Amino acid sequence: MNPINIIIVDDHLLFSQALNGLVSNFDEFNVLKVLNNGKEVIDYISNNNQQPEIILMDIQMPIVNGIEATNWLKNNAPDIKVLALSMECDEVTILKMLRAGAKGYLLKDIHPNILRHALKEVYSNGFYYTENVTNTLLNSIQNAAPNNVSLKDRELEFLKLTVSERTYKEIAEVMCLSPKTIENYREALFEKLEVKTRIGLVLYAIKEKIVIL
Amino acid sequence: MNPINIIIVDDHLLFSQALNGLVSNFDEFNVLKVLNNGKEVIDYISNNNQQPEIILMDIQMPIVNGIEATNWLKNNAPDIKVLALSMECDEVTILKMLRAGAKGYLLKDIHPNILRHALKEVYSNGFYYTENVTNTLLNSIQNAAPNNVSLKDRELEFLKLTVSERTYKEIAEVMCLSPKTIENYREALFEKLEVKTRIGLVLYAIKEKIVIL
């Protein structure tokens, strides 16, 4: 069976070379190229015939970072699977990378065997996320709201419906309330969440992960 | 060491009794009570001195379902950890249960050893989610909209300003255009992005990371 072609992208030469040695030892995989930043990825993919199946992508990199590069790949080479390999384990970075289209997310302190397993999973099943990453994200869903304000069930319902491109009249129908009562919810939330328009409500709902996009 | 007290809640008697037998065989755990629905949970917790450490909670149940019961527990007995045990694996249900405060989520087709492991994890680390559940959620973040339309610079600018809680009049000033020209941008984008309101524009902008929250 042909080995699966990999490109490694990381601005820390020591690390990327070490990684190169490691992955090259896995006989299912072949390291096609080692690149230093997102810009080089875009250049390589644009100008070479031999395309990788998987790109092992660092996130923090100069010139074009991993998120931007992944976004570019989503639009220009959607078949290439990006496996993020990062030291950040914060929710925002993970979300950005997922939205950019990364099929997997690994932390740099994992065991080589996990890397091998993750590469295989990404290639065959299409995704792989380490437990740390999923736990970070799932826990963040729980720890979202108690920021300072706590919304009641009905307010949450209203908020979700507001995000769904409905008019207040429609929301009133869904919630079995009069449009005028919906007005009360709106005004209460405007004040409570310190926003000026319904756009503000939508932004809040997304930031606090009351809805997930 | 004292066994950890568990309450099992499920409306299918056969299943809950089978579960009872299973968990009772784990010598770290003691089944305090087997209940039939969320209402009975609320009653039990309200009226008994001996409280469980963990509640193994089904979701679909009559009278008071698992989500409602978990919500009640969050507010009235926050120390009790809820481990959801369900057949549903859809994103919406999982999210609801997480928001309600469930510390873990298992599917009913798991191996008994996983159940044991999950109970231990929930007790000691505070959470446990099976891979299926986390994958469902993470993938749902990605599968938003592979809507590969390309926006022009000016359209992007308009979109970003729309997200910033500005009126079209204000956007017109910032972009040095007449409000009527802004209307053209709005209409063009409504059609191009297949949305019906400016909320739709905001959602698109966030999904496609044109703005980052």
Add this chain to the structure above:
DNA sequence: AAAAATAAGGGGGTATTTCCCCTTTTAAAA
């Protein structure tokens, strides 16, 4: 050079949102 797309601007109208101030009903506290 003619045709076609692109960018800018407008008229006029309906629907929706936003704002402020108000009453009634229902549920919780004192």
Add this chain to the structure above:
DNA sequence: TTTTAAAAGGGGAAATACCCCCTTATTTTT
């Protein structure tokens, strides 16, 4: 059992958003 607070509903008006159809330059394409 009063008293209070919360939830539900409302009137009226101005601002904003949304819709459809239209004109005029300026590029781009053919």
